[in-house]
Amino acid sequence: LLDTNKDEKLDLSEFKTAWFYWLRQVLDCKSALIVVDMQNDFIEGSLAVRNCPAHEDGSAIIPTINRLLESVPFDAVVYTADWHPADHCSFVDNVQLREIHETSKIKADNAQVMDTVVFARPDKFEQKLWPAHCVQDSHGAELHPDLKVVKDHILIRKGLDPDVDSYSAFWDNMKKSSTPLVSELAKRHITDVYICGIATDVCVEFTSMDAIEHGFRTVLIEDACCGVSEEGIKETKTKLKKAGAILVQSAEVPDLV
């Protein structure tokens, strides 16, 4: 399967047949779909992403994700959600709430969205600034109403600590604390994770990298993701391939799971 990431065209049909009818069963693969941050703020709110398949907005990938949820027998489905307190350190309007490190080029009076500021406490750390988004219990933090929510899903909320951001659904950005995601997946004997959602170059990337680090066979569903910048998405894909992720289109997923 890794060969699908090479440029040369290979006939994979024989391998795919062996995979689907034999290897999967022998290896006892169990698959989870991780739907990353499909929340109102990232789709039509304060941090709406624009780099989506067919140059549409984030809502363009909802039918693709719903189709996967309806047609593919995943052993588990995870929805992740950014869930920030109002005083979160990633909000540009909150920069004046914290001590800025003397080495920071960005100061409280010139800070703008997408700038990276250096905060002084608890330890010196870099923080990219975003518009306020996904504030706990707000409309913007809710999953988009058109997204299918299956029963018996796992919900992982992240970014609850006001003083540390959490792009990954496994760990916060400083790897100080982890969410229950690994233990929830382990409980269900999940070996493979399929990842989709928003934003390709932020939370999808960090979640995928951590999934690889945890030893999951990690598959990014390219046309079921939407990102912040075109350049960022390109870099994410290169980075993920190099780390061992498999990149596929949603139409290929039913033949894999």
Ligand code: VGL
């Ligand atoms: C995200 C920026 C800030 C994301 C979360 O879900 O990709 N991006 N917080």
Ligand code: ZN
């Ligand atoms: Zn956030």
